[in-house]
Amino acid sequence: MNGNHETLALLLFSAFIAVTLAITTWVGRNRHGSAEEFYAGGRLFSPMENGFAIAGDYMSAASFLGISGLIALFGYDGMLYSVGFLVAWLVVLLLVAELVRNCGRFTLADVVAARMAERPVRIAAGTSSVTVSVLYLVAQMVGAGSLVALLLGGTSGAARSWTVIGVGALMVIYVSLGGMRATTWIQIVKAVLLMAGAVVLTVLVLVRFHGDFNALLDSAAERSGHGSRFLAPGLRYGGTWTARIDFISLGLALVLGTAGLPHILSRFYTVPTARAARRSVVWSIGLIGSFYLMTIALGFGAAALVGSAEVRASNAAGNTAVPLLALVLGGGEGSTGGTILFAVVAAVAFATILAVVAGITLASSASVAHDLYASLRRPGAKQYSEVAVARVAAAVIGVAAIGLGLVAQDLNVAFLVGLAFAVAASANLPVLLYSLFWRNFTTRGAVWSVYGGLIPAVLLVLLSPVVSGSPDSFFPGVDFQLFPLENPGLVSIPLGFLAGWAGAVTSTDPPDEAKHAETEVRALTGAGAV
Template sequence: MTSEHQTLALLLFSAFVVLTLAITRWASRSRHGSPEEFYAGGRLFSPLENGFAISGDYMSAASFLGIAGLIALYGYDGMLYSVGFLVAWLVVLLLVAELVRNCGRFTLADVVAARLKERRVRMVAGVSSVTVSVLYLVAQMVGAGSLVALLLGATGTGQRSWAMVGVGALMVVYVVFGGMRATTWIQIVKAVLLMGGALALTVMVLIRFHGNLNELLNTAADRSGHGADFLAPGLRYGHDVVSRLDFISLGLALVLGTAGLPHILSRFYTVPTAKSARRSVVWAIGLIGSFYLMTIVLGFGAAAVLGSASVRADSASGNTALPNLSLALGGGAGSTGGTILFAIVAAVAFATILAVVAGITLASSASVAHDLYASLRRRHARQRWSEVQVARGAAVGIGAVSIALALLARDQNVAFLVGLAFAVAASANLPVLLYSLFWRRFTERGAVWSVVGGLAGALLLVVFSPVVSGGAEAVFSSVDFHFFPLENPGLVSIPFGFLCGWLGTVLSPQPADAARHAETEVRALTGAGAV
């Protein structure tokens, strides 16, 4: 990169950082310090505003950087991420959005505790939510490191590490001083920028190939090094039985994981009613669907314009395919158009990462304060700090842990890392959520077993998978202690989470409280008594 690239790109996303810090300052002046204001922004957002915020919260570095890179490297198989991320919202719309808004107050544990004894359930649900959030944050940190390293022309691990530290520090500022109100407006601004940037690049790719999608796909196949196989299933997931199972496992994780993500569930508490929550999801589906259609064009565009070999040479994981595509579309290295377009894409990608990590950090710190700390406070009455104070402190600790883990996974594709977080969410959070909402016999033991079994099962399978050891692209490539053959654990861990919940319920010494379930059911379906 030339110094002009670096200077302009730094100026653009420095302007975004200044804008978001101004939003945070405004939000900090308007808040009252109550948990409802800090966690839910006072529940004052409209469905349209919340729909944009959901989109900004959901369309992460995995979407903007990772998916385009995977499609550029693997063609048809890379599109699974685009399809899976979008289809998942139908599950959220039909099964989760309204019921969660009616039953809960701030977190996933609120929904489960509405009909079960609170302390044990809150503790395990809180631990699960924090774990999923940290895994998701790791992917965003890796994306930040790749982006800033490309921007500054830094190839050493030290520069990427400082980039991750910088993003972590900013997200802590957003959460600590602005809470949900600032985070929401940052996500809205980011969603507008991301949709605009993706649309501009998509139009430029289509213009380059005269609006002929057939020409675009054929050129991508020719320059991929795989020929017609690039446009057919099997390049990444179809060469043997294990890879086919991995394909199914990843699909399950992507489709079912969204409904168990803590930072997505927390967005339903920022609107006043369940009807508003449903309308928010409808707006989000429209925005997210449009975006993921564009990522398909951008991924194949990167393969056609740059060539898969060039994408892989610059970044083995494909994370830099989209910034390099913008440089080529603008006229190439050293050109004014290329410099401007690259700077805009770099700024949008950086905005994407900052907005998403702020939302995830807020959700996880809320789980620490509202679920873990509040449960301990009820048991030990003498606690000197308020929930909001604990949440702010938790944001700092969660940021530090996420940065440390991201340094270990810095060479992994960000979309792939997000796939792992989705698998853990679908294994640990989704079973207990659906059982609590729909199964009359569900008990406290079933809830605890479901969360612990799904969480422990998913994490153990990841640790002993090829992702961590046993391969050239593994986190610890020099050792091999894996025995689980699949890269994504969802095919095994998701059914295991549901099985643990069922088994814990049927083995419970006491039956479920029928009256409390009936009360929760009425509240979930009608909104009577909802906060």
């Protein structure tokens, strides 16, 4: 890339960082430091504001960079992510949004612990939430590194590493100083920028093909190097039974995982009522649905106008397809329009990453402070405030995400998010659904359900081709692969449900009928909700 791209994009990066830091500083000076303020922003956001914030939280670097890149490289098979991420919101809307808002205060563990023994349930749910959050954070770090590598010509490994470190530092600052209120406004600003950028690029792609989507698809197939196979199932997840089963496993994880993501569930506590939580989801579905339809046009547009080979040459995982598409749509390398459009898209993608990592870090630090610290603190020991512990946890989680992000720089960000969704669907969703809908669910069932999904999901990922045994693995030089699938969802999600059932039916302590009745009334009516 020439110096104009680099300078303009860095100026826009800096402007967004300056604005968001100003928001964070202003919010930090105008809050009273309570747990409700830090975790839930005082529950003062309207459904529309929260809907935009949810969309901002959900439309991550995986969506903008990773999904479009996968479509540009693999055509039809890449669209699975767009479809899966969108369909997942029906599960959230119909099954969990209102009930979670009524039953909890700040975290997933609040919902489960409402009718169980608190200590073991909070430890299990808190551990699972932090694991999912760190996996999701790694994807955002990788996206940031890929973006800056492209900006600087793709040759600067040091620049990618420093970018990962810088993003990690910024997310700790956002969360520590501003809490949920600052994080929400950052996400709203980011959602508006991202939707505007996606609309502009989509319109330009369609104008280039005179509004003829068939012509766009034909051109994409021609320049993909795969011909008509590019528009048919099986290019990435076909050919062998293992690949086809992997396709089913990934789809299951994407559709079920959203309802178990800690940073999404925590957003339902930022509105005053359950009805507002449901309306927030309706707003977010409209925004997210529009966006994922546009990622399809952007992915095929990148294949048609940039070429799959050029996308792969820039970044093997396809993470830079959209910025390269912006460069072509603006007039190509060296043109003023190309320079401006590329820089704007790069800045929007960077804003996307910063906003999402702030939301995830806040949710995971809340789990550490509100669930783990409160449960593991020794009786009689000095008691620190939850908010103080959450700020320290944000820094620790930031360091962990930076380290893993440096290791995983060459993996596709959408693929990495798929792994986080699999763990969320395996460990968090079963215990959440059982707690809300099964009268005979017990504490043992809750603990077994979390660990019965979490441990197999993590182990299967470690023993999969993602970590070793292939040229694209974390550790390509070694081979301890035992599990053939890249995504563990098909195995680990049923195990989570099965473990919860087994724990409940073998429990020696009967379920507390009074607590269940109270929770049921609260979930369905909102009576007694915080």
